[in-house]
Amino acid sequence: MNPTSAVSIAFDPVLGWPVLIALGAAGLILVLLGIRAGARGMLWRSLAVIVVLAALANPALIEEQRKPIADVALVVTDDSDSMAIGDRHAQVQAAKEALKKKLGQQEGLEIREATLPPSHIQLGSERPGGTRLIETMRSALVEVPPERLAGVILLTDGQVHDVPAGLPPELGGAPVHALIAGKKGERDRLIVVEQSPRYGVVGRQVTAKFRIEDPAGGTAPVTISVGGEVVRRLDVPVGRSVELPITVGNPGANVVELEVAPGQNELTLDNNRAIFTINGVRDRLRVLLVSGEPYQGERAWRNLLKSDPAVDLVHFTILRTPQKDDFTPVRELSLIVFPMRELFEQKLKEFDLIIFDRYESGNLITRDYFRNIAEYVKGGGALLVSVGPVFATQRSLYRTPLGTILPAAPLGDVLEQGFKPKITEIGQRHPVTANLPQSGGPGKEPDWGRWFRLVTSRTDHGNAVLEGAESKPLVILDRVGEGRVAQLMSDHLWLWNRGIDGGGPQPELVRRVAHWLMKEPDLEEEALRATAVGGRIEVTRRTLSATFPPVTMTAPGTPTPSQPNAGATRTLELRQIAPGLGQAIVDVDKPGLYRFDDGTLRTVAAVGNPDPLEFSDVRATDQKLKPLVEASGGSIQWLSDTPEPDIRSVRPGRAAGGSDWIGLRRNEGYTVAGINQTPLLPGILVALAFLVALGSAWWREGR
Incomplete structure (x- = not known):
């Protein structure tokens, strides 16, 4: 100039x-x-x-x-993931080249550019995600004096998720124009989650609410999966809110995925899925503790269970056994009438865990009630049996119907000698006993206090995770049907609580055993887990085997011409980081639900925002930017109608846009x-x- x-x-x-x-x-x-x-x-x-x-x-x-000082025209290009749909990217590139050519012919005009890249969504961050185009514009305007700004041109599909309520002060009165890529009236089937519970009590139902949007109407088939497992399929009317009851299966994260089948007109399949996470929490645990004749360790069991505020304990102690022939009626052998029928028939299934501590068989609990307990365990209940010397006699619980579910059979001997409990080889890999405090590690003597009694037994099934004197089983864990059983072959656990010989990890051992019995996911001996941390996924495999099977990872999405890498698979080799624990770490660059399968177990991991706002609606629109454009005095053009709008220089206060042209303010600045x-x-x-x-x-x- x-x-x-x-x-x-x-x-x-x-x-x-x-x-x-x-x-x-x-x-x-x-x-x-x-x-x-x-x-x-x-x-x-x-x-x-x-x-x-x-x-x-x-x-x-x-x-x-x-x-004269040149005015500045800012061209902001939306290159987010939704711009890869159809020919939007090609439309924007053609319009951008034409704009640069026409703007270059304007005397006294400087062109500046800013681009919102696809990687703008930060994996693992707390940011809301979506297309943050106005944020990109404002960041670029920081370096442009308001008195030099001639105008802003936005090249986008209109799906912008950070449009402010008022005009950004960085504009300084300059017009904003939006050139919309895509086609008017586009159609796409999508699923919208209207209500998703964040927390739920394990074993109870929570309610989610969703709807299907599809211009074609009718009904749409929806598949519901929890933790990667399909739990329900149903046909849903389009456009109508549907309430979905979901049972919270386990503590911790329960990843729920809703997927609707593709419709007749689809722009993308990414918004045919919706994902949310329900964090399962346990209600108060109901525990029934039945103690045999009183002994020093009875109070230790009671105090340990009562110290946990989440445990609702029901405790009965048998003061005198039926074998003491003093003509006392059976119903009077406890401080209160023993509600056998109520406990072992009517309300048995209301208990999360049943514990028998040094209990001996007799006429107090009948064989029918023991049979009910055995069926309760097979149906998914939990049983812990801590035995005393009587377990090796004819009055052993093993000689009741409970014997069919107990993993260890008595051999008839009781070893009365000092020994230190030791973790077995399989116990080194079992999460209940792996890395117990002061365990000493594989092949080393644990730094624990001694016990002095052990009932010898034969392990017919299950896993002996602790052993005692003469390498006899001490703690045995077993699965029975849908339920679980644990056996403690000694009544000297209380010695650790008293600090004899330095004591030992009694609270931690009991806590782990009880939580394993109640199916705590973190204590599963065969488990495949995937945890997303930012843009990385940590895959861990817990197993009692000596080797780890390879894991197949499937990326989110379904392959399409615009996204050929969606749904791609990859094989992961796990390395051992501890006995029975393997790990693999993989970097990912796309938010969504990743699936993992080792041939036996399956799991999922939600990376970034599992239900990204970017794909909640991908139909091209001019409605979201309309308030901002009109407030600034700019105009909206559809590239499908006007692929190359004219550029005009206008004075401040004059109209800055028409049906086929856009205006840039002439500031006439100088030095x-x-x-x-x-x-x-x-x-x-x-x-x-x-x-x-x-x-x-x-x-x-x-x-």
Whole structure:
């Protein structure tokens, strides 16, 4: 742009404006008084005063050499994931090239560009996600002075998720224009989650709410999966809210996935899925503790269970056994009437865990009730049996119907000798006993206190995770049907609680055993887990085997022409990080649900926002940007109708857009390159004028 010049008059008063005003007022008064008195020559005296005042004002002719400043046009391109649908990317690229060519022909206009890339969604962050196009625009405007901004042009499909309620101050009054890629009236089937519970009590139902949107109407088949397992299929009316009851299966994260089958008109299948997570929490656990004859360890069991506020304990102690023949009625062998029928028939299934501590068989609990307990375990219940010396006799619980579900059979001997419990080889890999405090590690003596009694047994099934004297089983864990059983072959666990020989991890061992019995996911001996941490997934495999099977990872999505890598698979080899524990770490770059399968177990991991706002609705639209564009005085153009709109330069306050053109504000900014100053009243000229006026006044008076 060529430099220009501008001429103006400037004043630099010698005495300052207040003094000049005062002198001018005084001169005006004298002139008025002279005119009133009829004095001659007042016109020339007035002219003399004006000459003096003008000279004191010191006027000068200023000529500025101005260098114009180029205005700035900002072009913001939306390159988010939804722009890969159809020919939107091609439309934007063609329009962008045409814009750059036309803008380049505008004199005094600088072009700046900003692009919102697909990787704008930060995996694992707390950001809301979606297309943050206005944020990108405002970041670019930080470096543009508002007085230079001619306008902003947005190239997008209109799915922008950060449109502000008012005009951003960075615009400074410049217009915003939106060029929309895509087609008007696009159709797409999508699933919308209206309500998703964040928490739920394990074993109880929570309610989610969703709807299917599809311009075609009718019904749509929906598949519901929890933790990667299909739990339900149903046909859903399009456009109607549907309530979905979901049973919370386990503590911790329960990943729920809703998937609707593809419709007739689909832009993408990414919004045919919706994912949310329900965090399962346990309600108060109901535990039934039945103790045999009193002994020192009974209080230890009671105190341990009562110390947990989440445990609702029901405890019965048998003070005298039926074998003591003192003619006491059986119903009076406890402090209160023993509610056998209520406990072992009517409300048996309400208990999460049943514990028998040094209980011996007899006539108090009948064989039918023991049979009910065995069926309760097979149906999914939990049983813990802590045995004493009587377990090796004819009054052993093993000789009741419970014997069919107990993993260890008594051999008839009781070893009365000191020993330190030791983790077995399989116990080193079992999560219940792996890394118990002061365990010493594989092949090392544990730093625990000694026990002094062990009932010898034969393990028919299950896993002995702790062993005692002469390598006999001490703690055995087993699965029976849908339920679980644990056996403790000694009544000296309480010695650890008393600190004998330094004690041991009694609370931790009991906690782990009880939680394993109640199917705590973190204590499963065969488990496949995947945890997302930012843009990485940690895959762990817990197993009692010595080797780890390879794991197949499936990326989210279904392959399409625009997204050929969606749904791709990858095989992961796990490395051992501890006995029975393997791990693999994989980097990912796309949010969504990743699936893992080792041939036996399956799991899922939700990366980033599992239900990304970016794909909640991918139909091209001009409605979201319309308030911002209209408030700024800009215009909206559909590239399908006007692929190359005209560019016009407009003055501030004028219309900045039409049906086929967009306007950029002409700011006419400049910088001053130089100044030439010429006095308008040189000293000689002022003196001559003053003398002429004064002499004329005297001459007029002399006539």
